[in-house]
Amino acid sequence: xxxxLDISKFQAREExxxxxxxxxxxxVELQLGRAEEETRRLTHIWEELEVLADPLRKDVAIARKxxxxxxxxxxxxxxxCQKKEKEYKEALEAFNEKNREKAQLVxxxxxxxxxxxxxxxxxxxxxxxxxxxxx
Numbered sequence: 001x002x003x004x005l006d007i008s009k010f011q012a013r014e015e016x017x018x019x020x021x022x023x024x025x026x027x028v029e030l031q032l033g034r035a036e037e038e039t040r041r042l043t044h045i046w047e048e049l050e051v052l053a054d055p056l057r058k059d060v061a062i063a064r065k066x067x068x069x070x071x072x073x074x075x076x077x078x079x080x081c082q083k084k085e086k087e088y089k090e091a092l093e094a095f096n097e098k099n100r101e102k103a104q105l106v107x108x109x110x111x112x113x114x115x116x117x118x119x120x121x122x123x124x125x126x127x128x129x130x131x132x133x134x135x
Contacts, residue, residue, distance in 0.1 A: 021085060028078050035071050042067060
Protein backbone atom coordinates (compact mmCIF):
# COMPACT_ATOMS: atom_id res chain seq x y z
CA UNK A 1 0.00 0.00 0.00
CA UNK A 2 1.11 3.56 -0.59
CA UNK A 3 1.56 5.60 2.59
CA UNK A 4 -1.01 8.33 3.03
CA LEU A 5 1.80 10.94 3.15
CA ASP A 6 3.06 9.87 -0.29
CA ILE A 7 -0.45 10.10 -1.73
CA SER A 8 -0.92 13.60 -0.36
CA LYS A 9 2.50 14.64 -1.68
CA PHE A 10 1.61 13.21 -5.07
CA GLN A 11 -1.75 14.98 -5.03
CA ALA A 12 -0.08 18.25 -4.02
CA ARG A 13 2.37 17.90 -6.91
CA GLU A 14 -0.49 17.13 -9.26
CA GLU A 15 -2.33 20.24 -8.11
CA UNK A 16 0.82 22.35 -8.53
CA UNK A 17 1.36 21.01 -12.07
CA UNK A 18 -2.27 21.68 -12.95
CA UNK A 19 -2.06 25.23 -11.51
CA UNK A 20 1.13 26.01 -13.44
CA UNK A 21 -0.34 24.56 -16.61
CA UNK A 22 -3.36 26.83 -16.26
CA UNK A 23 -1.11 29.84 -15.63
CA UNK A 24 0.86 29.16 -18.81
CA UNK A 25 -2.33 28.62 -20.78
CA UNK A 26 -3.77 31.92 -19.48
CA UNK A 27 -0.58 33.77 -20.38
CA VAL A 28 -0.58 32.31 -23.89
CA GLU A 29 -4.25 33.19 -24.38
CA LEU A 30 -3.64 36.71 -23.07
CA GLN A 31 -0.71 37.16 -25.46
CA LEU A 32 -2.80 35.85 -28.36
CA GLY A 33 -5.59 38.27 -27.51
CA ARG A 34 -3.19 41.18 -27.31
CA ALA A 35 -1.53 40.23 -30.58
CA GLU A 36 -4.87 39.96 -32.36
CA GLU A 37 -6.01 43.30 -30.99
CA GLU A 38 -2.74 44.91 -32.03
CA THR A 39 -3.07 43.39 -35.48
CA ARG A 40 -6.56 44.87 -35.87
CA ARG A 41 -5.37 48.29 -34.70
CA LEU A 42 -2.38 48.27 -36.99
CA THR A 43 -4.51 47.16 -39.93
CA HIS A 44 -6.79 50.13 -39.33
CA ILE A 45 -3.81 52.48 -39.05
CA TRP A 46 -2.32 50.93 -42.16
CA GLU A 47 -5.47 51.65 -44.13
CA GLU A 48 -5.50 55.26 -42.97
CA LEU A 49 -1.85 55.66 -43.85
CA GLU A 50 -2.45 54.25 -47.31
CA VAL A 51 -4.99 56.98 -47.91
CA LEU A 52 -2.69 59.70 -46.61
CA ALA A 53 0.51 58.28 -48.07
CA ASP A 54 2.16 59.15 -44.76
CA PRO A 55 5.97 59.02 -44.55
CA LEU A 56 5.67 56.64 -41.53
CA ARG A 57 4.30 53.87 -43.77
CA LYS A 58 7.61 52.03 -43.63
CA ASP A 59 7.71 52.04 -39.81
CA VAL A 60 4.16 50.72 -39.63
CA ALA A 61 5.04 47.94 -42.08
CA ILE A 62 8.01 46.98 -39.92
CA ALA A 63 5.86 46.98 -36.78
CA ARG A 64 3.21 44.88 -38.51
CA LYS A 65 5.82 42.36 -39.63
CA UNK A 66 7.06 42.11 -36.07
CA UNK A 67 3.51 41.48 -34.85
CA UNK A 68 3.02 38.82 -37.51
CA UNK A 69 6.27 37.19 -36.40
CA UNK A 70 5.08 37.27 -32.78
CA UNK A 71 1.83 35.60 -33.85
CA UNK A 72 3.79 32.91 -35.68
CA UNK A 73 5.91 32.32 -32.58
CA UNK A 74 2.83 32.06 -30.36
CA UNK A 75 1.26 29.26 -32.40
CA UNK A 76 4.01 26.68 -31.74
CA UNK A 77 4.02 27.67 -28.07
CA UNK A 78 0.34 26.82 -27.86
CA UNK A 79 0.98 23.53 -29.63
CA UNK A 80 3.87 22.83 -27.27
CA CYS A 81 1.57 23.38 -24.30
CA GLN A 82 -0.92 20.90 -25.72
CA LYS A 83 1.82 18.35 -26.45
CA LYS A 84 3.24 18.64 -22.94
CA GLU A 85 -0.24 18.29 -21.48
CA LYS A 86 -0.72 15.07 -23.48
CA GLU A 87 2.70 13.77 -22.36
CA TYR A 88 1.81 14.59 -18.77
CA LYS A 89 -1.45 12.63 -19.00
CA GLU A 90 0.36 9.65 -20.54
CA ALA A 91 3.04 9.74 -17.82
CA LEU A 92 0.36 9.97 -15.13
CA GLU A 93 -1.47 6.96 -16.57
CA ALA A 94 1.78 4.96 -16.69
CA PHE A 95 2.49 5.99 -13.09
CA ASN A 96 -0.96 4.91 -11.95
CA GLU A 97 -0.67 1.59 -13.79
CA LYS A 98 2.69 0.84 -12.10
CA ASN A 99 1.19 1.82 -8.77
CA ARG A 100 -1.66 -0.65 -9.27
CA GLU A 101 0.85 -3.32 -10.29
CA LYS A 102 2.94 -2.63 -7.19
CA ALA A 103 -0.12 -2.85 -4.93
CA GLN A 104 -1.01 -6.21 -6.46
CA LEU A 105 2.56 -7.48 -5.97
CA VAL A 106 2.58 -6.30 -2.35
CA UNK A 107 -0.67 -8.20 -1.79
CA UNK A 108 0.81 -11.35 -3.30
CA UNK A 109 3.93 -10.96 -1.15
CA UNK A 110 1.83 -10.62 2.00
CA UNK A 111 -0.08 -13.81 1.11
CA UNK A 112 3.18 -15.69 0.54
CA UNK A 113 4.66 -14.45 3.82
CA UNK A 114 1.52 -15.44 5.72
CA UNK A 115 1.53 -18.92 4.19
CA UNK A 116 5.25 -19.31 4.94
CA UNK A 117 4.68 -18.32 8.56
CA UNK A 118 1.90 -20.87 8.93
CA UNK A 119 4.03 -23.66 7.47
CA UNK A 120 7.00 -22.79 9.70
CA UNK A 121 4.79 -22.68 12.80
CA UNK A 122 3.29 -26.04 11.89
CA UNK A 123 6.76 -27.54 11.42
CA UNK A 124 7.95 -26.06 14.74
CA UNK A 125 4.94 -27.55 16.53
CA UNK A 126 5.68 -30.97 14.98
CA UNK A 127 9.31 -30.74 16.05
CA UNK A 128 8.24 -29.67 19.54
CA UNK A 129 5.94 -32.71 19.82
CA UNK A 130 8.76 -35.00 18.72
CA UNK A 131 11.04 -33.44 21.32
CA UNK A 132 8.47 -33.93 24.05
CA UNK A 133 7.89 -37.55 23.10
CA UNK A 134 11.66 -38.19 23.36
CA UNK A 135 11.71 -37.01 26.99
